Amino acid sequence: MNELDFNKKAVLVVGGSSGIGNGIAHAFLEHDAAVHVWGTRARAEDYDGVEGSDLNGLAYAQVDVGDRGQIAAADGPPALDVLILCQGTVVYRRGEFEPEGWDRVMAVNLDSLMACAAKFHDTLAARKGVIIIVSSVSGYTANRGNPAYAASKAGAVSLTKTLGQxxxxxxxxxxxxxPGLVDTKLTKVTTEHPDRLAGALGSIPLGRMGTPGDMAGAALFLASPLAAYVVGQTLIVDGGLSL
Known part of the structure; x- marks a missing residue:
């Protein structure tokens, strides 16, 4: 028996249009799932040429999860086995200390998690499904320049516990x-500055950044029968950064 066989399983990756979410989406596609993704651009073709984005083989829909109304109005798969909540945003240059920046980050990174989970509760219950909430190691530490990002990720960890129960x-x-440090559009503030990147890599015991593939492997495990007795826990995948 192949515990990582997702044939005849339906997966929705919110935030699956690029970065970590896109890597996770393709991992499930490679394991024979029917994979749907939500992103913010109008059409799948609008991601052509975008770094870290490949929508080939994925069913795409535009949903801005920062808007509760769009979540409520969105059409999801008629049957769903795995819901992966990988949406996320950040505001740099101390923008999260201002109400507009704070509200936007919290709406996308935390409020939408509950809204999406609630929307698909009954569909997932009917199939004995799995929800994977993607947070960050920032949920366990201070983040001096990004209070909303850190608070939202800490909230995501807590929400995982509570919904799990x-x-x-x-x-x-x-x-x-x-996830720890992964090279995506949200981490360019670090990865595109050699001194910052060197400092970050020096704090990671494995000595390298994570990849979307690293996160995808963990997601496959968490969604599979191999993790059937894991409930409410958040798996930290950071190369030892948080140690």
Whole structure:
């Protein structure tokens, strides 16, 4: 028996249009799942040429999850086995200390997690499905320049615990994944500055950044029967950064 066989399984990756989410989406596609992704651009073709984005083989829909109304109005897969909540944004240059920046980050990074999870609760319960909430190691530490990002990720870790406890008896297994430093559009402030990058790599015991593929492997495990007794926990995948 192949525990990582997702044939005849339906997967939705919110935030799956690029970066970590896109890597996770393709991992499930390679393991024979039918994979749907939500992103912010109008059409899948609008991601052509975007670094870290490949929508080939994925069913795409535009949903800005920072807007509750769009989440409510969006069409999801009629049947769903795995919901991966990988949406995320950040505001640099101390923008999160201002109300507009704070509100936008919290809306995307935290509020939308609950809205998406609630939207698909019944669909997932019917299939004994799995929710994977993607947070960050920033949820466990201070982040001097990004209070909303850090607070939202800490909230995501806590939400994973609470929904894991609340929904297990409904047949939904809720788990989490906390990436460390991965080269995506959200981390360019570090990866495109040699001194900052060198300092960051010096704090990672494995000596390298993570890749979307690293995160995808963890997601496959968490969604599979191999993790059938894991509930409410967030797996930190950071090369030892948080140690």
């Amino acid at each position: 609340a929904w297990a008896r409904d047949g939904i297994r809720v788990v989490g994944l906390a």
